[in-house]
Amino acid sequence: MNTSAHKSNIVPLIVATAFFMENLDGTVITTALPQMAQTLGVNAVDMSVGITAYLITLAVFIPISGWLSDRLGSQTVFGSAVGIFTFASVLCALSQTVNQFMLARILQGIGGAMMVPVGRLIVLRTTSKSELVKTIALITWPGLVAPVIGPPLGGFLTTYFSWHWIFILNVPLGLLGIGLIRKFVSNDHQIEKRPLDYIGFLIIGSALAFTIIGVESIGSEGFSKSAVGYSALGIACGVTSWFHAKKHPHPLLDFSVLKVPTFGITFFSGSFTRVLIGATPFLAPLMFQIAFGYSAFMSGLLFLAAMLGNIGLKPLTPMLLKRFGFRNIMLGNGFIAAMAAMICGMLSPDTSIIGIVLAMFIYGVSRSMQFTCIQTLAFVDIPPEKMSGANTLFSTIGQLAQGVGVALGAAIVHITVMLRDGDINSPSAMDFRITFFTVGALILISLWGYLKLKPDAGAAASKHQPKKLT
Known part of the structure; x- marks a missing residue:
């Protein structure tokens, strides 16, 4: 294998590992909060500041990542981001007060905000369009898998070791990542220096x-x-x-890229779909615990089936896109995602474990395919000089979609409980059923935007050749 080919294979793996670290740290501490609160001498509820501070910092600093990469070079910014994230992880583990922990999480959020968009930009700049589907599928899975395994992993480390290990584990990964970035990632940047x-x-x-x-x-x-x-x-x-x-x-967010049809459709319709599909990781474990009576650990294990669905379809993604094209896959798979949400709504405390696992697996498969399509098609027709701006805008709306998805799911549950004058602290199985059916119906509505795609949309990446009518 020549040096160029080896480099093209290793760079996506480096970026995928960084994505996994960043996404994992957004959810891994949720099950560790009680022990962390006891160590730091505060109430468990007060520890939520660590999650909120991290998510807000991520959202605020993502828009500036593209400018920094263009100004200083992608290797410099990406390597520094991993370094900051790793150093902040050490500070999190060494924290003695909740304020120290909050400041460490803010610093960690700054590093994370640079890692994801700059990492994706590196991949987009170094990957040919013919290999884009396979590469995006590779770097997408960490964002799908990490939120699923985060809570059970945090619970395991906290129970059998201590919460400090949640952050210490980032150190060897971070140090290895910095070394690999220096060796394999080029320090590309724009010649023109745009003012901030x-x-x-x-x-x-x-x-x-x-x-x-x-x-x-x-x-x-x-x-x-x-x-x-x-x-x-x-x-x-x-x-x-x-x-x-x-x-x-020289705007920080370049909205002119929305004029590119494939980017504009995936930005608006795709973000709406991501919000809706992203509600299930919040709703399903909650339903399993509150309405079905399962333990937090058991709920986490049941939802792990979604991770298997996420990973299982990855090898087939390029083949399916070549056969059917982006438009048909996003419409057909979007319909399956809507049905998966409604199937979740049909689950009950009497449903067998096998039935629940199958429902979670179907959800994971549809989620994986739709997210990969959205994140690939968005950049297929973007010219090189606009790639940085498009990536920054896409990363910004993607971070926002994660938070909105959870809030939307919670809001529908709230409304459903209020309409029947129930106890908001104890939603029933019927409340979750109505919520999942509502989410499924909204997913179907979101598919309308994909109808605007041309049959050969993204053909440079999918290699799909639509049949011509004679």
């Missing part, structure tokens, strides 16, 4: 921070005045950033 859009960074950062706080509040409090207020502020700042970007010569 400071005002845009402030407006966009505010929009993302307020929106994340708002949707998190909706998920925990319902539609309280503060939750609605923060969400409204986030939307207002988002609209302001749109108008600011149209007037600024």
